Amino acid sequence: MPPATKRSRSRGGGAGGLEYISLDGLRIDGRRPTEVRKIRCSLGALSRADGSAYYEQGNTRVLVAVYGPREPHSRASIQHDRAVVKCEFSTAMFASPVYRRTWKGDRKSTAAALVMQKAFEGVILTASYPKSQIDIYVQVLQNDGGALVAAINAASLALVNAGVAMSDFVVACSVGFVDDTFVVDPSSLESASDRPELTLAVLSHSAKIASCQLDSKLPDGESFERALEFATSGANQIFKVLEYEVRKYSLNLLDSRGLVAL
Amino acid sequence: MPKVENGAAPVGLQFGKEMGTLALPGEEIGKLVDTTPPHGLQSPQDQKRAVVRLGSGVTQRGSSLLSSKAGKVCFDGRRNKTWVENNQKRYVPALEDMVIGVVEERHSEDVRLDINGTDTATLSSLAFEGATKKNRPHLDIGSLIYCRITRASKNMEAEASCIEPGSNKSWVGGEALYGELKGGNVIQVSLGLARSLLVPNGPVLTTLGAKIPFQSAVGVNGRVWIQSSSTEHTVLLSIAIAKADTMPADEWKAFVKKMLEQAT
Numbered sequence: 196m197p198p199a200t201k202r203s204r205s206r207g208g209g210a211g212g213l214e215y216i217s218l219d220g221l222r223i224d225g226r227r228p229t230e231v232r233k234i235r236c237s238l239g240a241l242s243r244a245d246g247s248a249y250y251e252q253g254n255t256r257v258l259v260a261v262y263g264p265r266e267p268h269s270r271a272s273i274q275h276d277r278a279v280v281k282c283e284f285s286t287a288m289f290a291s292p293v294y295r296r297t298w299k300g301d302r303k304s305t306a307a308a309l310v311m312q313k314a315f316e317g318v319i320l321t322a323s324y325p326k327s328q329i330d331i332y333v334q335v336l337q338n339d340g341g342a343l344v345a346a347i348n349a350a351s352l353a354l355v356n357a358g359v360a361m362s363d364f365v366v367a368c369s370v371g372f373v374d375d376t377f378v379v380d381p382s383s384l385e386s387a388s389d390r391p392e393l394t395l396a397v398l399s400h401s402a403k404i405a406s407c408q409l410d411s412k413l414p415d416g417e418s419f420e421r422a423l424e425f426a427t428s429g430a431n432q433i434f435k436v437l438e439y440e441v442r443k444y445s446l447n448l449l450d451s452r453g454l455v456a457l
Numbered sequence: 458m459p460k461v462e463n464g465a466a467p468v469g470l471q472f473g474k475e476m477g478t479l480a481l482p483g484e485e486i487g488k489l490v491d492t493t494p495p496h497g498l499q500s501p502q503d504q505k506r507a508v509v510r511l512g513s514g515v516t517q518r519g520s521s522l523l524s525s526k527a528g529k530v531c532f533d534g535r536r537n538k539t540w541v542e543n544n545q546k547r548y549v550p551a552l553e554d555m556v557i558g559v560v561e562e563r564h565s566e567d568v569r570l571d572i573n574g575t576d577t578a579t580l581s582s583l584a585f586e587g588a589t590k591k592n593r594p595h596l597d598i599g600s601l602i603y604c605r606i607t608r609a610s611k612n613m614e615a616e617a618s619c620i621e622p623g624s625n626k627s628w629v630g631g632e633a634l635y636g637e638l639k640g641g642n643v644i645q646v647s648l649g650l651a652r653s654l655l656v657p658n659g660p661v662l663t664t665l666g667a668k669i670p671f672q673s674a675v676g677v678n679g680r681v682w683i684q685s686s687s688t689e690h691t692v693l694l695s696i697a698i699a700k701a702d703t704m705p706a707d708e709w710k711a712f713v714k715k716m717l718e719q720a721t
Contacts, residue, residue, distance in 0.1 A: 246546075324611070358648075445479050
């Protein structure tokens with residue numbers, strides 16, 4: 196349910212006279228600036244894929260399937276010393292409020308796919324699967340802002356589900372900048388093309404950065420560092436949820452064999 | 458503390474104190490401890506034991522051991538080996554694994570087996586006990602072979618063999634452990650279930666065996682072959698084993714009971 200948007204005399208900044216931060220310091224959907232939307236996820240949503248995950252972050256919903264390590268489709272793409280990571284990012288026609296014909300090769304999807312590919316290439320232990328290919332297929336079912344963030348988090352879960360060896364667990368979070376305030380995990384109302392938005396993917400245990408992308412300029416260098424801090428704290432919030440989910444999933448697996456020894 | 462199998466305490470490594478039994482990728486599961494003479498172990502016997510073996514799902518960064526998969530941390534005291542046990546669908550060949558392969562291609566000297574991994578495995582036509590150039594099994598495309606992996610390298614194609622070390626039962630007599638599986642039915646399950654089926658007196662096969670007599674072969678590559686006296690029973694057993702993959706233990710038992718009641 197999209198929240199009722201209050202139209203009031205603008206405090207400046209907001210396009211279309213929208214008040215992004217109320218006088219109480221709450222956002223349009225009632226969240227505090229540092230709060231992440233509600234997350235729901237499940238592993239192994241698809242039976243045919245080697246690994247899969249369904250992920251919801253607020254009203255953004257994605258489904259990710261992972262295949263591999265499997266034999267590469269084309270001989271030309273074989274790397275003799277490591278696995279090749281490929282990513283495909285597609286958005287359903289019904290994903291956004293406007294029913295629109297989309298295809299996986301458009302500019303935004305290609306960019307998102309490339310970001311994911313680069314982020315996961317660094318994390319997956321590709322050297323342990325030479326001459327093979329790992330495919331990540333992302334399908335955005337509903338886009339309410341932060342589709343890339345949701346896709347990265349879902350892909351992490353799907354890779355865990357597939358049992359692909361990784362050096363760390365990737366978690367992503369984005370930060371928007373509206374009305375001179377940093378808002379963690381902006382929804383589609385809060386993220387417009389002309390506004391700064393930082394999308395950060397971090398490695399949860401070693402706290403390294405897997406990917407960092409800034410759309411539009413932030414006022415100064417200092418605010419970039421603050422944005423990074425907000426994004427990291429948001430990612431930590433998300434990681435707690437994902438960690439819980441993975442542990443629950445592993446425990447269920449052991450339980451299904453009567454092997455629980457805790 | 459992780460579950461310790463076979464008693465003996467770890468040597469040369471120390472598990473993380475607050476470790477649960479489940480680990481996530483990137484989580485530290487323990488540290489390697491220096492055991493060279495000035496620091497501790499003196500006797501050559503202990504020194505020999507201090508070789509730490511890292512199994513699948515464990516990587517080393519400096520002196521710390523990190524998990525690379527999500528699963529249960531395991532330790533085998535007999536071999537001083539630690540690994541992370543998880544469940545997945547793709548098989549990665551490992552030495553001395555017992556697998557069930559499907560013949561994909563036939564060549565003059567060998568056959569190609571699909572072992573459910575990234576790559577195929579080769580099985581020499583002579584890799585049967587007592588096989589000679591003139592007297593060797595005829596393997597058609599599509600036939601099932603129960604064999605063991607004799608060469609597993611990530612850079613080379615795996616090699617399989619049907620020769621059982623320490624046994625001289627000829628392939629002709631039908632008594633050999635490895636060889637072609639004729640008749641019956643084969644199903645694909647997750648690798649975790651396949652491994653748990655191999656545990657002696659495991660709950661799944663024992664429960665089913667008490668109701669219906671059957672023969673089975675379990676490949677750690679996730680293939681399970683079942684044969685019983687009638688097709689009906691074989692189908693029932695196949696469904697029951699496949700269901701054990703996802704159902705909780707008690708629910709599964711109830712399911713099997715109900716299914717068998719309805720079938721008879």
